[in-house]
Amino acid sequence: NSSASALHAGNGPYVAINMAAIPDDLAEAELFGYRKGxxxxxxxxHPGLLQEASGGVLxxxxxxxMSASLQAKLLxxxxxxxVRPVGDTRDHPVDFRLLCASNRPLDAEVAEGRFRRxxxxxxxxxxxTLPLLRERAEDIPELAEHFLRHYARxxxxxxxxxxxxxxxALMAYGWPGNVRELENFVEQAVILCPDGxxxxxxxxxxxxxxxxxxLGESRETPRTGATLAAxxxxxxxxxxxxxxxxxxxxARVLGIDYKTLLRKLSAxx
Numbered sequence: 001n002s003s004a005s006a007l008h009a010g011n012g013p014y015v016a017i018n019m020a021a022i023p024d025d026l027a028e029a030e031l032f033g034y035r036k037g038x039x040x041x042x043x044x045x046h047p048g049l050l051q052e053a054s055g056g057v058l059x060x061x062x063x064x065x066m067s068a069s070l071q072a073k074l075l076x077x078x079x080x081x082x083v084r085p086v087g088d089t090r091d092h093p094v095d096f097r098l099l100c101a102s103n104r105p106l107d108a109e110v111a112e113g114r115f116r117r118x119x120x121x122x123x124x125x126x127x128x129t130l131p132l133l134r135e136r137a138e139d140i141p142e143l144a145e146h147f148l149r150h151y152a153r154x155x156x157x158x159x160x161x162x163x164x165x166x167x168x169a170l171m172a173y174g175w176p177g178n179v180r181e182l183e184n185f186v187e188q189a190v191i192l193c194p195d196g197x198x199x200x201x202x203x204x205x206x207x208x209x210x211x212x213x214x215l216g217e218s219r220e221t222p223r224t225g226a227t228l229a230a231x232x233x234x235x236x237x238x239x240x241x242x243x244x245x246x247x248x249x250x251a252r253v254l255g256i257d258y259k260t261l262l263r264k265l266s267a268x269x
Contacts, residue, residue: 012056015049020065021258027070029086038087050083053096063100064109075119133175141167147186148200157190163199169210188253191242233268
């Protein structure tokens with residue numbers, strides 16, 4: 001997302017969506033929009049993200065997560081430079097630059113039948129491979145500070161900088177999840193940082209980078225002998241509480257898909 005935003009360079013609107021984070025039954029309406037009365041709850045016309053991005057940039061993150069039907073509709077829109085909202089009978093012109101990112105090689109997804117070959121060739125005009133984060137460790141401190149400032153503003157926290165020991169710990173870690181993992185770790189740490197602390201300490205980071213594993217002494221922890229399911233439930237409830245019961249934010253902090261979190265919460269009701 002940061003790379004896509006930099007390529008945008010402020011020219012027109014910048015619209016970004018992670019295709020893996022939106023339920024399949026909502027994705028079509030979110031991308032292409034809908035007309036009033038198109039389905040239950042459609043009480044007004046709603047422009048989709050393709051129309052909102054017209055004149056600027058549309059960034060589809062994890063484009064490989066799109067369903068086959070959504071891929072077909074996106075291909076039609078790209079070929080015709082138009083969009084047809086759900087429940088509409090007319091096409092509406094759109095003009096945007098499309099940026100896509102995938103966490104899997106799309107040519108392999110095509111070979112295995114999970115991604116349309118014609119859509120792949122349509123979007124693969126200019127291909128850029130970003131180096132793994134562990135291959136550019138010198139970028140980690142600047143990226144971490146950027147995420148710290150962003151999430152401190154987002155969550156209304158007073159933390160201002162990384163504690164000195166945090167930088168070394170982050171640079172020593174292998175980052176199998178690349179920049180998204182770093183971003184999640186920093187957001188988690190900002191949320192869990194005690195009030196009044198301005199230097200983000202290592203103890204609020206996960207134990208994989210030498211921190212305290214997120215559960216501080218003030219946390220309610222499961223009793224000795226509790227099942228793994230009970231430990232998981234308690235931890236997820238702790239994170240939800242920290243996020244003000246914002247499920248989308250909690251899913252990001254937990255590092256799991258939004259739909260996975262909803263399934264777990266539904267099973268506990």
